[in-house]
Amino acid sequence: xxxxxxxxxxxxxxxxxxxxxxxxxxxxxxxxxxxxxxxxxxxxxxxxxxxxxxxxxxxxxxxxxxxxxxxxxxxxxxxxxxxxxxxxxxxxxxxxxxxxxxxxxxxxxxxxxxxxxxxxxxxxxxxxxxxxxxxxxxxxxxxxxxxxxxxxxxxxxxxxxxxxxxxxxxxxxxxxxxxxxxxxxxxxxxxxxxxxxxxxxxxxxxxxxxxxxxxxxxxxxxxxxxxxxxxxxxxxxxxxxxxxxxxxxxxxxxxxxxxxxxxxxxxxxxxxxxxxxxxxxxxxxxxxxxxxxxxxxxxxxxxxxxx
Numbered sequence: 286x287x288x289x290x291x292x293x294x295x296x297x298x299x300x301x302x303x304x305x306x307x308x309x310x311x312x313x314x315x316x317x318x319x320x321x322x323x324x325x326x327x328x329x330x331x332x333x334x335x336x337x338x339x340x341x342x343x344x345x346x347x348x349x350x351x352x353x354x355x356x357x358x359x360x361x362x363x364x365x366x367x368x369x370x371x372x373x374x375x376x377x378x379x380x381x382x383x384x385x386x387x388x389x390x391x392x393x394x395x396x397x398x399x400x401x402x403x404x405x406x407x408x409x410x411x412x413x414x415x416x417x418x419x420x421x422x423x424x425x426x427x428x429x430x431x432x433x434x435x436x437x438x439x440x441x442x443x444x445x446x447x448x449x450x451x452x453x454x455x456x457x458x459x460x461x462x463x464x465x466x467x468x469x470x471x472x473x474x475x476x477x478x479x480x481x482x483x484x485x486x487x488x489x490x491x492x493x494x495x496x497x498x499x500x501x502x503x504x505x506x507x508x509x510x511x512x513x514x515x516x517x518x519x520x521x522x523x524x525x526x527x528x529x530x531x532x533x534x535x536x537x538x539x540x541x542x543x544x545x546x547x548x549x550x551x552x553x554x555x556x557x558x559x560x561x562x563x564x565x566x567x568x569x570x571x572x573x574x575x576x577x578x579x580x581x582x583x584x585x586x587x588x589x590x591x592x
Contacts, residue, residue, distance in 0.1 A: 295332060298325045302338060303355050304428055306345050307353050356446055359427065363563035375569035377408035384574055385414045387422050388435040389487065390514030394556070395453070395532045396435065400581045411574075418487070432571060434535060435578070438556040439493045446549035450575070452582035456554040457494050457528040462521055463542040472526065474503070481508035483520055494528040501550055508589040517541045526561045528552070532585065556574050557582075 301311040302322075329337050333354075338345040390395060393415055404411055411545075418436060423443055423552035425431050435452070438444055459477065461468045468476065482505040485492040491499070492513070498505065511519050517534055520527050521541045534543060559578055565571045 290519070291332070294327075295325065295329055296362060298322065299329055299337070299351075299354070300358055300362055302326060302329070302355055303347055303351060303358075304424070304547055306347070307339070309343070316580045333461050360511055360563065366564045373569065375573050377404075377411060377573060380408065380570065381410035382570055382572075383412040383414055383430040384433065385416070386433045386435065387418050387425065387431050388418055389417060390512050391530055392435045394514050395530070395536050395559075396578070396581055396585065398536075399584075400577060403581065404577065407577075408546060420490075426562065427464050429562060429564065430562065433574070433578075434563060436558060436560070437493055438558050439496070439553075440487065440490065441558065441560065444558055444560060447560045448563055448566060449558045450579060452557045454481070454554045454556050457482055457497075457548065457552050458531050458534070459526060459548045460517065460520055460529045460534060460543045461526050461544040461546070462523055462524075463544050465524065465544065467524075468526070468544075468546070470476075472546050473550055477526060477549050478504040480526045481524060482506050483508065483516055483523075483525045484510040485513050485528065486510050487513075497552055498528070498550070503550055517543060530555075546550065 298311070300315045302308070305311045305314060308326060309319055312319045317320075326337065333350060335350045336348050337351045338347055340346075352453060354532050379403050386397070391454070397415060399415070404413070411433065418434070418440075419425075422434060422436070423441070425445060426434050434441075437452075459472055461472075461480075468480070483492050484507045494512065508525060509519060512531065513533065516527050517537045518541055519525075521527070528548065529545075531545070534541070536544060554568065559575065559582075561575070562573065
C-alpha cells in the first residue's frame with residue numbers, strides 16, 4: 286500500500302477508539318461528532334480489512350488484529366508528536382507547573398517525601414500531585430493522564446511498553462516489635478508461619494511480598510492486612526510478624542520500635558522503576574523532573590541500609 290494514498294489521521298482515530306473502546310468517548314476525545322467517528326471507524330475497517338471493534342453485549346471489544354496494532358500505532362504517533370513538538374526552556378526557579386505522579390505510599394515516604402523538600406527550595410512554583418495506583422494505572426499512563434509512575438517492575442508487567450529507568454532495588458526483611466516476647470535474634474520458618482501475620486496490600490492487586498510467599502507456598506496466620514506505609518507503625522508493640530521494605534523501616538525509625546531479622550525463606554528483591562511515555566521524552570520540564578527523581582534515588586542507593 287502506498288503511504289500517500291492513506292489518510293494518516295485514521296491512525297489518530299484508531300488510537301482514540303482503542304483507548305476508549307467507545308465511539309462516543311473517542312469522538313469526545315477528538316472533539317468531533319459521533320456520526321463522524323462512526324464514519325471514521327468504517328474507513329478503518331476498510332483500511333485494515335478487519336472489524337477493528339466488535340460488539341459483545343453492550344461493550345465494544347477489540348479484534349486480535351486491532352490489539353496487535355495498539356502499541357505500534359501509539360509508538361508512531363508518539364514519534365510524530367516528538368518531531369512536531371517545540372520544547373520551550375524550563376527554568377525551575379520561575380516555572381509554575383503541576384506534575385501528576387502515581388506512586389505507592391512506600392515510594393512517597395522513602396523517595397518522594399525527601400524530594401519535596403528539595404523542590405521547595407529549587408522550584409517553589411512546581412507542584413506534585415501524587416496518587417496511589419488503581420486498577421487503571423497502566424491505561425492512565427498510556428493515555429497521558431499522568432506524567433510519571435514510580436512502581437515496582439514486579440507489579441508492572443507491561444513496563445517494557447514505556448520509557449523507564451531503574452531507580453533502585455529494595456529487599457524485604459522480617460520485622461517484629463523490639464520487645465517481642467517469643468522471637469529472638471533469628472526467626473524460623475515455623476515461627477513465621479505460626480505467629481500472627483501483618484500482610485501488605487497494594488490495594489488493587491496482591492503485593493510483591495505476598496506474591497512471593499504464595500509462589501513459595503509459605504503459610505501465614507494473617508491477622509491484619511494494611512498498606513505498605515502503615516505496616517511498620519501498626520507492627521510496633523504487637524506480637525505480629527511482617528515482611529517490610531528495608532528502607533521503609535529505616536525511614537520510619539523515629540516513629541516505630543522494631544527489630545529486623547533475615548527472612549527464613551529466599552526472597553527476591555524488587556526493582557523500583559520510573560516510567561513515562563515517549564511523547565513526554567523531549568519535554569524540558571518533564572526531563573528536569575526525571576533528573577531530580579534520579580538524583581534523589583541515587584542518594585538512596587548511596588545510603589543503602591547496613592546488612
